[in-house]
Amino acid sequence: MLESEHRTLYKKIHDQPLFKGTSNDEFTGLIAECELKYFQSSEKIIYFKTAEEGLFLILEGSAEVFIENNKGLSVLLEVLQEGEMIGFSHIAHYLGETVHPLDKHRLELEIMEDSFGLQIPASVIKKRLLDDSVREFILRKMAIRLGNVYASLGEQVKLGDEWGESEPFVRRAQDLMSSPAITIHIDASVEEIANLMIEHSISSVMVVDDANKLVGLVTEKDLVQRVIASGRTLPLKARDIMTKKLYTVSQNAYYYEVLSTFYKYGVKHLPVVEGESLVGVLTFHNLLSKRDRGSMGVLNTIEISSYGDLPIVREAIYDVLSNLIQDEISTIHTLEIITRLYDRLARHCVKLAVQSLESQGKGLPPVPFSWYQMGSGARGEQFMVTDQDHFLVYADSTNKNERKRSDKYFSLLGEEIVRHLEKAGYARCAGKMMSNEAIWRGSLSDWQNRLQTWAIKATDEHILLGYNFLSFRFLYGQSALNEHFKRMVQDQLKSSQTFLYYMALKEKDHPVPQFNESFFSLFRGKEKREMIDIKLHALFPLHHCLQILGVIKNVMGDKPLQLIEGLVDKKELSAEFADDIRHAYEVALSARIQMSWQKHLRGEKITTEIKFASIRRWQRAELKTMLDTVHSLQSRLLAKL
Structure with missing residues (x-):
């Protein structure tokens, strides 16, 4: 330090x-x-x-x-x-x-x-x-x-009487909040704020201006840090110590939306609004005390599961997914919730894999390591368990003996991770893009050499590997090693412009189909007439274009929505076009989820093909607009060649 x-x-x-x-x-x-x-x-x-x-x-x-x-x-x-x-x-x-x-x-x-x-x-x-x-x-x-x-305790007893063992998924912020919210004027003194908190036994106060408009909030933490700890002796008012950057939720926001907001922004107090009017306040503790037992029970199921229990976890997550779909929660938000659960499951599998090797007498990791997901899991799109896509990175060794020991250990760990994920329901990747394969694990130096090889020999196979690799997301291990790895990847790709050029050329060979009179001619086949593959013709081109533009602008290792935000910050995308891309992304994901989930319920094979005869006119119009937007994104990338 x-x-x-x-x-x-x-x-x-x-x-x-x-x-x-x-x-x-x-x-x-x-x-x-x-x-x-x-x-x-x-x-x-x-x-x-x-x-x-x-x-x-x-x-x-x-x-x-x-x-x-x-x-x-x-x-x-x-x-x-x-x-x-x-x-x-x-x-x-x-x-x-x-x-x-x-x-x-x-x-x-x-x-x-x-x-x-x-x-x-x-x-x-x-x-x-x-x-x-x-x-x-x-x-x-x-x-x-x-x-x-x-x-x-009182809330749990009340919920037990009211709901029994059922799943109250449909509760909204207005059902959970404290109302009315306790407010104080922006020019109120610190003493007034403290007395108000004591009087009402609360840990935060909403700050309003002369027009009774919400302008900030003061918490106990603000009082301690900005008054007591700072040692300031000047008369202080609410405006001097309040938190001005506010995150709010609508009174109609679902429980899951509120919980995600708390986690996303790391706050513990959320004003609840109706339009521009303050109608209540939620605290993180308040939300947890009123949580539904089913969804939180999934977290418990994950955390306490052993190797033999892993199949149960998948079914528990599917139960949550079923209710989210039934309650018509937005696609993006549904995936945020489910991704958090899958992330916990994946981390738990890696942790169990490490413990398994230790119990077998293989010891603990000899050097720091990081584990990454690729594919739909990394992009936060995995609403149902699919096949495995992941890789391992570990620190370089100081001598040959240590290097030999590290290689042997992480070879075993890669296999253990695959075994545990398979037990949880993740099929082994047909393309063997998993950390039990030598090509998908290695030290920092190994990975640097690997990226150099891909760049020098830009074969179709290496380009495919590059596409899959660029969707990586850090999920488990040492954060410091992850930062080192990301910097190395960024530096390596900066000097690999030819490789990026060939990746972009691949997009030129696979143009996004446009919805016009000749549209169906692109898909004529004996059993595929008037069909579109939402994954192949929309999501893959969108991801590939964002990945390549992200690397060019030094924005990488993020989910698609974060990549879009990063490209807007880098002036690569306009705010208006970015909104169009976000909408297209949600349309494509929504179509994929709804279709796949219905096939899952019917026990049919999951595919990503949509038959136009089976959807309504307005859905076709949405798909047309979505494909036009992805085509425009692809054209923007190709214009850079």
């Missing part, structure tokens, strides 16, 4: 209410008993093995908190963000009020992004509890937590 980072973290610790006000010598002594830890994204931590572990404080980053009982069942409790901590349930033990600590449950933290955390042991907590200000701080935190527990 750099010295500047070290100082910044220690200042954050000293500014925490647990340590604030201590002298430098006293603080140095206390911090020497604590343990500062760095955690990588997706890393899991078992907490509360013993009461002596004390409190755990997130200094930077965020983590999901699960509670696990003695039967091994996990339930998502909350999301910890910067400045928040867990471990208050043992305070009574530290104060001597209980002889034995709580030992019925333990907590598991899953790191959501690279994070720094501080473990504050019981020995430090006991010393600091002698300070009245610390006791008051802990009392306040415990009172809030107790209130949340009772609210959550």
Whole structure:
């Protein structure tokens, strides 16, 4: 860690209410008993093995908190963000009020992004509890937590009576929000804000202007960071400390849309609006306390599943998908939700694969590694499990013996990953684009040489490999290695313009069909008359064009919608044309999902072909507009040749 980072973290610790006000010598002594830890994204931590572990404080980053009982069942409790901590349930033990600590449950933290955390042991907590200000701080935190527990318990009992074991998928923000929202004027003082929060037992206040228009919000975190921790003495008003960049949800937004917004933006308070009017507020805890048991149960099913249980997970995800389709949730949002579940399943399979090798006596990974998905899974389009597309990257070794050991280990790991994914329902790729194949795993140097070979020998096979590779998305492993890998790929592709040229030429050989009088002549065949393959004639050209334009503009490794945003930022696409592409993408995906799902329900073979005689006139018009847009995107790419 750099010295500047070290100082910044220690200042954050000293500014925490647990340590604030201590002298430098006293603080140095206390911090020497604590343990500062760095955690990588997706890393899991078992907490509360013993009461002596004390409190755990997130200094930077965020983590999901699960509670696990003695039967091994996990339930998502909350999301910890910067400045928040867990471990208050043992305070009574530290104060001597209980002889034995709580030992019925333990907590598991899953790191959501690279994070720094501080473990504050019981020995430090006991010393600091002698300070009245610390006791008051802990009392306040415990009172809030107790209130949340009772609210959550009451809500679950109510839902149990109302819904039983059914799936209340159709609840919307207006059914979940607190209303009316507590508001305060933009010129209100900090004291007024704090008193209002205490009066209503809330953790956030909506800020409005003279026209009663929502302009910001103030949370407890804002008060701590921008008032207390900053040490500012000037009279402060709401406008000085409020969070101005707001994310809102419509009162008609489905539960899933709200949950995705919380996760996407990392916020814990969401104003609920009707048009431009503020009608309520949702907190992340509020949403979790009112969650439907079925959808959250899928997460639990994934997290606790063993190798033998993996087939059950797929069926659980299909149940969620069925309800989303039935409730007519938008295609893009449906895929966001399902992709999150599939991502968790894939990560879990990799984790189980690593554990399997360890249990076989093969040890742990000898060097850091990263695992990537390709194809529809990487693009976030995998609404049903298909075949496998993935690869492995691992760090270079310092000597031949270490290199030999790494190659052997990751060869075994690649096979274990394929085996676990196959158990979960993912068929082995017919083209063998999987990390158990030597061509789809290797060290950083191996991958650099591989990309150079593809570029120098731009054969049809290498171009096909390039198309599949360029859709990669990092899913598991070390974030630092992933960043190194992405930089290497970007640098390599910058010097491979000829390869990109040949990739673009392939698009010229496969033009997107246009919907005109001669349209059907392109598809005349004995059994394929008046048909279009939505994947071959729309989605593939769209993806290929975005991939190539993305590489040219140094935007890569993202899902299609993110690629479109990146190309707009780089001035490659106009905002208007980007909107057209987004709409075309959703039309194509919607057609594919609806058609494939109906075939799945009927037990028919899944295909991506659409027979025009089976769809309505307005659907044909949508497909025509969609194909015209993809054709325009393809023409834009070809114009660059």
